[in-house]
Amino acid sequence: xxxxxxxxxxxxxxxxxxxxxxxxxxxxxxxxxxxxxxxxxxxxxxxxxxxxxxxxxxxxxxxxxxxxxxxxxxxxxxxxxxxxxxxxxxxxxxxxxxxxxxx
Amino acid sequence: xxxxxxxxxxxxxxxxxxxxxxxxxxxxxxxxxxxxxxxxxxxxxxxxxxxxxxxxxxxxxxxxxxxxxxxxxxxxxxxxxxxxxxxxxxxxxxxxxxxxxxx
Numbered sequence: 001x002x003x004x005x006x007x008x009x010x011x012x013x014x015x016x017x018x019x020x021x022x023x024x025x026x027x028x029x030x031x032x033x034x035x036x037x038x039x040x041x042x043x044x045x046x047x048x049x050x051x052x053x054x055x056x057x058x059x060x061x062x063x064x065x066x067x068x069x070x071x072x073x074x075x076x077x078x079x080x081x082x083x084x085x086x087x088x089x090x091x092x093x094x095x096x097x098x099x100x101x102x103x
Numbered sequence: 104x105x106x107x108x109x110x111x112x113x114x115x116x117x118x119x120x121x122x123x124x125x126x127x128x129x130x131x132x133x134x135x136x137x138x139x140x141x142x143x144x145x146x147x148x149x150x151x152x153x154x155x156x157x158x159x160x161x162x163x164x165x166x167x168x169x170x171x172x173x174x175x176x177x178x179x180x181x182x183x184x185x186x187x188x189x190x191x192x193x194x195x196x197x198x199x200x201x202x203x204x205x206x
Contacts, residue, residue, distance in 0.1 A: 001156040002119050002194055012117060012198050014160055016105050016150050047119050051152035053104040055160060057117055083206060091105055091205035095115050095198035102194035103186060 003045025003059055008097045010044055011060045017082075017090035018053060026086045033078050040069050059097070066094060106148025106162055111200045113147055114163045120185075120193040121156060129189045136181050143172050162200070169197060 019026070037043055037058055042065025048056040060066045069075060082090070122129070140146055140161060145168025151159040163169045172178060185193070 002121060002192055005194075005196075008196075012115075012196065014115060014117065014200075016160070018105060047156055047158055049152040049154035049156050049158045051154055053150055053152050055150055055152045055158045057119070057158060057160070087206070089105055089206060091108075091203060093108075093111075093115065093200045093203045095200040097117075097196050097198040100194060100196045103190070103192060 001047065003047050003057075005044050005059050005097075005100065008100055010097050011063060011066055012095045012097050013058045013060065013066055014093040014095060015056045015058070015090065016053060016093075017056075018088045019050075020086055020088045022085045024085065025081070029078050029081065029086075033075060036072070036074060037069060040072070041065060042068070063094070104150065105205075106150050106160075108147050108162050108200075108203065111203055113200050114166060114169055115198045115200050116161045116163065116169055117196040117198060118159045118161070118193065119156060119196075120159075121191045122153075123189055123191045125188045127188065128184070132181050132184065132189075136178060139175070139177060140172060143175070144168060145171070166197070 034046060037046065042061035044059035044061060046056065046058040137149060140149065145164035147162035147164060149159065149161045
């Protein structure tokens with residue numbers, strides 16, 4: 001549940017969201033997108049929690065891997081539905097991880 | 104609950120954790136650290152959720168602001184207790200936010 005990532009540098013996409021009241025298909029799509037992301041070239045790991053606000057941080061080898069994932073056709077349809085149905089607000093932040101430590 | 108942050112670049116500290124079974128003082132300290140962080144120079148905002156894994160992302164103006172916060176004496180004591188009591192595992196990732204978008 002905590003991602004195992006390589007030595008920095010690598011990239012993080014921090015996706016923060018507040019859900020709408022529309023549930024139709026959301027849980028299935030969220031699960032499908034996690035599985036699909038994990039198959040993409042350059043995917044390094046993901047961490048996700050929702051407690052009111054939802055935070056999903058996915059880790060990627062480089063900006064090209066993030067761009068390719070954003071452009072994935074099935075992901076684009078999920079983004080479209082997310083924008084119009086499932087999310088009241090969201091922010092996407094793309095960040096370069098410079099250092100990492102922990103236990 | 105979604106942080107309002109300025110135009111990039113700025114920095115993110117992604118703190119991901121798994122709690123131990125020790126609760127003593129944890130909730131109070133977590134709340135105190137959020138309030139104390141918000142008083143620090145260069146603090147831009149914070150987002151936090153726990154659902155099994157805990158993810159707290161704090162946003163900062165620059166690496167100097169992050170270094171000063173890490174060295175804050177009251178925060179150092181919280182880090183020490185976190186390391187020894189409250190967290191089974193944690194990762195801290197320091198990242199430079201390069202772009203941001205959303206609704």
